Amino acid sequence: MPLLSYQKALNRALSDELARDPAVFVLGEDVRVAVSNVTAGLLAKFGPERVLDTPLSEQAFTSFATGAALSGMRPVIEFQIPSLLFLVFEQIANQAHKFSLMTGGQARVPVTYLVPGSGSRTGWAGQHSDHPYSLMAHVGVKTVVPATPTDAYGLLIAAIRDDDPVVVFAPAGALGVREDVDFAALGPIPLGVGRVHRPGTDLTVVAIGHLVHDALAVAEELSAEASIEVFDPRTVYPLDWEGLAASVAHTGRLVVIDDSNRMCGLGAEILATAAERLELTAPPARVTRPDGAVLPFAVELDRAVQPSRAQLITAIQGVLKDG
């Protein structure tokens, strides 16, 4: 079977949706020449009216997309830098997201915000290295973080077809992942449905995005000690609580690895829900960025702040020891 890279999967999804639906168009900075590679070849195929280079006016073009969506289009915005979502938080959280409710259901805003290269890209420092999926989930914007090329393709397609705003975070740490795929089998993957990457019986590790691959490596490394299940929610909001409950129901133990700051992050929400609803045989644990972290520049410092495999191993072993 042919190899598909994560980046090429995003590119293929954009191309397929542009071809399928004339309401879809892509806008953003340097998308014509495809600086991020995700829009490569789209200008030649679809022309400048559907692959729209914008000035450096993130706030205006984010709400421009909202207006176009209100007029029947399905815009896909590419953000080169994850931290730009902070700049356009007003336009996403306070405008696009609120139109449906505030208008009493008159309006829908089917905009996709694609962030290819979210999280640390090594050496990009404080203002280019955030991974703000928990923030989007907190305000209720639909949020996906695919881990594999197949999921990247399928979730981006589903995001574009969804009638609500959806943020698609493509982690920098996953962009290089390649996968053998049957192209004919690629298709949309519904939002809100998780995936068990590796079945196990002793402990569930919840991981999302690039950390799925770290979790799988750790599960393999510890396979002599314990049978570890790796559950990937794929969508942060709405989260697949049934899928998580089903996994924990047969493992009874839970560790979450989450590339968010600890306070109010995805890991915090999963542990809180587990405490409320799930039967655990040992206290759960989470591995996250520290509270309020800003990613420092130097590589050793950058790595010191991100959740690591070593931390995950320690957390898993601690939970196993506790019962």
Next chain:
Amino acid sequence: MNHAALYRTVRLIRRFEERAIELVHSGQIVGGIHPYIGQEAIAAGVCAALRTDDIITSTHRGHGHVLAKGADPARMLAELAGRSTGLNRGRGGSMHAADFRLGIFGANAIVGANGPITVGAAWAARRAGTDRVAVSFFGDGAVSQGVLLESMNLAALWRVPVLFVCENNGYATTLTVEEAVAGTITGRGAAFGMPSQTVDGMDPVTVLEAATDAVGRARDGGGPTLIECRTYRFDAHHTWEHKARVRYRSDEEVDRGRSRDPVDIQGARLSEVDRSRIDAEIEALLEYAVAFALESAHPDPAGALDYLYATGLRGRSGGGW
């Protein structure tokens, strides 16, 4: 020039606002309103230059625009009173009134935020092969918002069929335009290469003439226009001032500002008979609107988050399991 129609609109807005203020004071509209009183000529003049399928976006002080674009005053008042029969089913209130069937893409409570939404809506309408135009109404406070200036740049670059209508009433809440705006408002439009003019915003005929020119240019592919309408807000920034009595305008200034009243300016163009007949019609219409609003059902709290997602997604409840 249909003087009676213009008069009808300015008078309707004036009396609507006066009735709404009564309902604020009686507690039947919660949260208060930003009265449009004094600025009616702008909404009336601009919207008279538009077709039903044209698009507008509006501001926190938006009742006038929504009414002038043709929204049903009874359903508008029901929205202000938070009733299920309101334009937005009671989910939006005074600052978010919308009626998409009439091209009213919503009032917006963040100053300047409607600018790029308008540009995107107009751009998409043109791409769909229509000759619809869109109007972004905003106040003098909004010209200090970067996102509005960014959206002017996009509109001018891409020759989007948009009118930027600035209602300069002299104050961003309590801050004077002289204290807030360096240079001129029209200078901002000119900087992006778009035709920009200042007009008397107290006379609906003057506003209509300027808007008609700009709308024609936009429909013909000539791109955006900025119109600064000089006006004066007769009442409070928001009805909380009726209790708080913030002092930022002298009585003399307010008297001077009120001396040119758009309702009288346009009313003088009609015979007494015609004017009285329209006034009586409007009184009856608003009598009905108030009764309709106050007799309408309150929404069911069980549906508080209905419409949160267009797809009908339901999140977990906040009250435990």
